[in-house]
Amino acid sequence: MKSRIRLVAILLVVSLAVAFFLPTSPAPAQDKTIRWKIQTPYPLAVPYVARTAKMGDRIKAMSNGRLDIKFYPPGGIVPAYAEWDALQKGTLEGGFMTPSDVRGIFGPVGDLFNQYPMGPTGIEMVSWMLYGNGEKLLREVMDKVGFKEVVFVAPANLSVAEDEMWTNKKIEKPADFKGLKIRTFGYWGQILQGVGASVVTLPGGELYQALERGVIDACEYGTSADNEAIKLNEVTKYCYYPGVHSPGNVHYIFVNKKAWERLSPDLREIIKRESLATAMDNFAAGAVESAQAREKMRAKGTQFLPLNMEVQAFIAQKSDELWDSFAAKDPVYAKVYKDQKEFMKKYRELMGEIQPDFTKIYEALKKK
Structure with missing residues (x-):
């Protein structure tokens, strides 16, 4: 009897040892790809919108597939011009748009971040947004109108001036x-x-x-x-x-705050840098096309x-x-407008002094 007990005990120990050292079946691989939806209120067939939508492919490649962004046309996920509310609620991760799209919410101050008669050129607007007080002031405006869960990322389109x-x-x-x-x-x-x-x-x-x-x-x-x-x-x-x-005309990438904070720092930087690169691509292509x-x-x-x-x-x-x-x-409009005008005055003084006026130069040559 005792020998049987010893035999059973030995077999149990051996079985446990074998089970411990045998390789286990690999667990199913989890999908580590982050998927985002970005919607725009502008038709995807418009050239600058089509170029911007290609950001998704480039970001996927640069992130080695970790971030997959799909651009949707107006009404693709939410009704056109409802992108701001969708970002606030988290229905969308991102939007390609501008505050003046929804004047009923932002009022006249929204145009100061996009375009308006006698306003900044596209380059001036981007310079003010990135290296002046533009981004900071836009944050204040978004908070005031109730978009505290929406984050400004970067410009993704700037255009040459329109025909008058x-x-x-x-x-x-x-x-x-x-x-x-x-x-x-x-x-x-x-x-x-x-x-x-x-x-x-x-x-x-x-x-x-x-x-x-x-x-x-x-x-x-x-x-x-x-x-x-x-x-x-x-x-x-x-x-x-x-x-x-x-x-000039400028459009931006905005994102939902929680979705943005869930991204690693390198993915955030990829989105920001790709947005800026796309803005310059749109400007260059638009100028040549015109x-x-x-x-x-x-x-x-x-x-x-x-x-x-x-x-x-x-x-x-x-x-x-x-x-x-x-x-x-x-007073909010007054604050933004004053700051932007002061920035443009300095910027234009510099450009007026250092940039050659090629039109006048060639006109003078023709007179000789």
């Missing part, structure tokens, strides 16, 4: 705006109405026919590349420049005409009057 106006009527003095039926919107439309123009709001797809049929006398829509794409040159004679109503578009349209007979300084000064005066009225009513 496409028309069949010459604009040679401020009085020429009176009675002009012009397609525009927003605060620029408000300024034009104040000087006697008749402002009409139309989608871009309807501008060709509206100009052709005389429903409107003039329009502003976008950059030269944008305007050539919808063939405004076929139904107008003149394109006026410079784009004082929109010197230059090529102008060359094509000029060859087909479009006359590109400069707005005389009297008209530009008039626009500046009326614009400043409107911004000053906003500042008088809203």
Whole structure:
């Protein structure tokens, strides 16, 4: 009996020892890929939006597959222009957008971070955001309107100035705006109405026919590349420049705070640096596309005409009057506007001194 007990005990010890040293079956590998959804209110077919959406592929490659970002079109996850609320709630991890998209929430101050008549160029805006007080002030504004769970990451698009106006009527003095039926919107439309123009709001797809049929006398829509794409040159004679109503346009990447904090520092840096690289890519590509578009349209007979300084000064005066009225009513607007103006003054003084005026140089050469 005792020998049986000893035998059972020995067998049990041996079995346990064998079980301990045998290799165990590997546990199923966990998916370590972080998946993000970024939505934009702008159609993905628009060139700068399409270029920005490619960020997802580049970030996936740079992170060795650890971060997989998919860009969604308007309405892909939430309704267009609901991206801000979705980020606040965590429904989306990211958004490609700008505060002025939702003026009903941000009010006039939102435009100070995007574009407005006589405002910063794209490069000036990005410089102020990154190396002035822009990011800090935007944080204050977002907190004030209730977006405390939304984090600013970086610019992802900046554009060249838009064409000022496409028309069949010459604009040679401020009085020429009176009675002009012009397609525009927003605060620029408000300024034009104040000087006697008749402002009409139309989608871009309807501008060709509206100009052709005389429903409107003039329009502003976008950059030269944008305007050539919808063939405004076929139904107008003149394109006026410079784009004082929109010197530049900037859009940003915003993210949900909790989703951002869950990322490792290196993944955060990858997103930020890729956003900045995409912004420069958009600027460079947009400038080349507009230059090529102008060359094509000029060859087909479009006359590109400069707005005389009297008209530009008039626009500046009326614009400043409107911004000053906003500042008088809203201390937050006043704070942001004052800071931005001071930054631009120093920036423009520098650029005015160190940047050669190539247009004037070549004009002087022609006179010789």
